[in-house]
Amino acid sequence: MYIVVVGAGKVGYHLTKSLLAEGQEVLVIEKERLKVDRITRELGATAIQGDGAEVATLELAGLERADVVAAVTGHDEDNLIVAQVAKGKFDVPRTVARVNNPRNEFIFAELGIDATVSATQVILSVIQQVIPHHPFVHLLTLREGGIEFVELQLTEDCPAAGKHAGEVDLPADTAIPLLIRQGSPLVVQADTLLQPGDRLVAVTTSAQEDILRQHVLGTAG
């Protein structure tokens, strides 16, 4: 397998090292001379200096015979364009791009990149798995007036579970206009029965937030 890695930062360096250890043929393209020198010194003559989105550099790297191109710089825009040029100009069978902004995973897929890897997303999901559920989540803060939009997830032992919405003792300046039940939004009326599993979307103020939390979830902040 011939693998071209673009970007010799920490990810590029360790990726190259691991691939070489597996016996793969690897070439690294890196803009900065110092990083190229480090690869050459520590891993052997396996790096060239240049802009990985420039066609001349990619020709020099023999991209037409590459099996995989991995664009792993710290810049999403560079990784996207490198992978698109590899695919569009050189017909590389598999392009992999690192994304830093998790929102870009979807965009890269739309724009034809075969695989994306987001360290941010990976770390986020690991953390979310450790925390079983988030009973209280800040959705949005409006600076003016200190207004908060929060989400409260009901479980069986919450004081509000099993009550009608009108029976819940809400603090001042607070309302629960909406809830999400099994993935669908539902406008809350005074006679709406609140059930375990419901996610309530509440509008409150920073001053009342803790009281709301106590009255609905039964837990302090």
Added chain:
Amino acid sequence: MDLVILGCGRVGSRVANIADRRHHVTVIDWHGNAFERLHPDFSGDTVLGNGIDVDILRSAGAADARLFLAVTENDDSNLMAAQVARRLGAKRVVARIYDPVRAEVFEGMGVTTVSPTINGAQALFKRVTDPEGA
């Protein structure tokens, strides 16, 4: 028509100032002081933020833009922003690309590009070969 310009440098601000007379213009730039290049009477909107961020592009109205112009100093940012704006719904997108070969590759992939390198070289060549010319 609604025009969204990414990059308020020399070119972006100039286009914004000219277009402002007849169109609704929104300018995006990462550096707040870049907006000082806009005319004091500029009547359009400015959005401070990273122009390759889909949320920033959305808040600048890229989805409804009749024309989206990507003129930052970075070819790759321009190409990415142009493609994202296109997917959001911008009617027409144009990216400034310094690297003529990169411009050619992406022209083939449906992005309209303007390369100041090609245009500048042609203009200079014309002046050299025909210094008296029109």
